[in-house]
Every structure is written in C-alpha cells, then in structure tokens.
Amino acid sequence: MLEFWREQGVSEALLRGVEEYRRRYPWQGGRGLARPRYPYYGREVLEAAAAAMLAGENLLLAGPKATGKNVLAETLAAAFGRPDWNVSFHINMDAASLLGTDTFRDGAVVFRPGPVYACASAGGFGILDEINMARNEALAVLHSLLDFRRILDVPGQGRLQLHPAARFVATMNHGYAGTRELNEALASRFVVLQMPPLDGEGLEKLLGAEFPRLSGKGRALFAGLFLDLRQKYENAEISGKAVDLRGLLDALRLAELGLPVRRALDMGITNKCFDEEERNLVADSISLRISPHMMGEALFAR
Ligand SMILES: Nc1ncnc2c1ncn2[C@@H]1O[C@H](COP(=O)(O)OP(=O)(O)OP(=O)(O)O)[C@@H](O)[C@H]1O
Ligand SMILES: [Mg+2]
Incomplete structure (x- = not known):
C-alpha cells in the first residue's frame, strides 16, 4: 500500500510518519486488517488525509456519490495497518447500536459491545459511513469520543478511554434525497476534506x-x-x-x-x-x- 502511495508521489515525510505509526502500534488482535477493494487515486487527498490521521484528528470526507470516500477510508486503515469497523448510519440508529447493549447469555447479563465501542477499545479505524443520515440525538453519544476528552460513557459499563491508535473517518454525501446537514457540534469535531472528482x-x-x-x-x-x-x-x-x-x-x-x-x-x-x-x-x-x-x-x- 505505501509503495503505491510512493508511486503516486506522496511526500516522504508523510510516508515516514505512517511507518512510524505502524511501528508504534503493530496490530496484534484477531481481527483481520482492512483490505480495500480498490486503490485510491489522488496524491493531494492522500496526503491531506494521512496528515490528519497522523495528527490524531477525526476526518470527515464530504462529496458527491462515487468519489471514493469509502475507498479512501479503507485505504487509510490499510496503510496505517489497522482493522476497520464500518458503521452505516441511518435514520433509526440509536446510541445502543453504536455503543452496545446488555444481553442475556447463560442466564447472566453480559455486555455486547457495539461497533464504535469495539473499535475505540481495540484501536481500530472506525468508518462512520453517511454520518449525516442519523438523528442528532443518536450522534450526541459520539461528542465526548470525538473531542479532546476521547472517552465513551457507556451506561452500566463505565468509562472507556479511547485507544491511542484509534481513528475515526466519517463520510457524508450531499445531494442524495434524505441526506441532512451535519449539525455544527459534530462538524466542529472533524477536519473536513471535500472529495474532488477524478480527472x-x-x-x-x-x-x-x-x-x-x-x-x-x-x-x-x-x-x-x-x-x-x-x-x-x-x-x-x-x-x-x-x-x-x-x-x-x-x-x-x-x-x-x-x-x-x-x-x-x-x-x-x-x-x-x-x-x-x-x-x-x-x-x-x-x-x-x-x-x-x-x-x-x-x-x-x-
Ligand atoms: N479517487 C478515486 N480513486 C479510486 N477510486 C475511485 C476514486 N473516485 C471514485 N472511485 C471509484 O468510485 C467507486 C465508488 O467508490 P466509493 O464507494 O468509495 O464512493 P463513495 O464516495 O463512498 O460513494 P457514495 O457517496 O455513493 O457512498 C469505486 O469503484 C471507486 O473505485
Ligand atoms: Mg460511500
């Protein structure tokens, strides 16, 4: 992956940064690493996105359909050597489907982590797909995770501190029927890339x-x-x-x-x-x- 980035002319300083991140956070968990189905083409976007990840920012990819938002998000996870958790947002999304729920197993109550919880604790790359499709009330649980606090408060589970390797990349499409604006409180927690169409x-x-x-x-x-x-x-x-x-x-x-x-x-x-x-x-x-x-x-x- 990084070889392909180098061929596209991504700066050596950024490539070194990614290599250093990979050395600092070698993935040892059981979940497989991200494997994007397509490579992402576009040096400037790759550089901007890689810099955002190195800085520990949350990244919002905004743009019309089929501009490679998901391909880029998966590419980032693969380049940084982390597994990805993909969460597709929709209108009926609630906090429990992001964080997790208590379920019964063998007569006992056990917590079944949701994708955001699992990703945050393992240090994965969370892909918050079409984040603007969810209701603001469901998104509010992400506020403390995505700002300087870097914590998730899960009722009954206490407080989860975000793994230092974890990153969040959200996508958002403007123009589809049913899409909404992303509320300001959430938008302010991301750096934003407007995805250019391929030339x-x-x-x-x-x-x-x-x-x-x-x-x-x-x-x-x-x-x-x-x-x-x-x-x-x-x-x-x-x-x-x-x-x-x-x-x-x-x-x-x-x-x-x-x-x-x-x-x-x-x-x-x-x-x-x-x-x-x-x-x-x-x-x-x-x-x-x-x-x-x-x-x-x-x-x-x-
Ligand atoms: N810059 C690019 N590099 C690589 N592939 C691209 C690029 N732009 C578009 N594509 C291609 O467009 C198709 C759709 O990609 P992807 O699913 O990532 O788009 P998207 O922006 O998430 O679209 P949507 O908003 O509809 O979900 C893929 O086949 C992908 O290879
Ligand atoms: Mg998409």
Missing part, C-alpha cells in the same frame, strides 16, 4: 486497473464519455443521476461479459434517469461516442 487521467488509470483487458482506446473512450456526462451536469443540462462512476464500472463489467456496450451503459447509467426527457439527453450524449452495434469484444483483449 481524465485518474479515470483512465482506474479503468485500466479495474479492467486489465480493456484497451487503451477503450479506456480513453469511457473516460471521455464520463467527462461528457459530468460536463452536461455542470452545465445543468442533466441532473447528477447519470454521473455515476460506480454505474460506469458496472456497465463495463456487463460489456466485458459480452453485452452490447450501449445496452450495458443503459443499465449502468442511462436507466438511472427515471425522467424520460433526461434519459433521452443522456442516451444522445452516449450515442455520440458509441454506435448501437459496438460489442465489448472490440474493446477488451482476449
């Missing part, structure tokens, strides 16, 4: 890494297509629904299996626009680059 070069690298058989021409074609859609979104011609990198990757997986490229893109991208007029705009944009008969074979090497 053309980054997109081509990602496509190449994800689809080793995709030709150079194919990489350029799909990166260009995606940038077209993003441009249309920025010009307010279409909504953000079609600007979905995850959907593009899904479509490529279908095309690689043999589906005509246009139909694969319909499923991954175009059909996510439920408004017919918008769907037509997206389809028009795609048809400028991709003929109705193009098959995956033309772009993927055997």
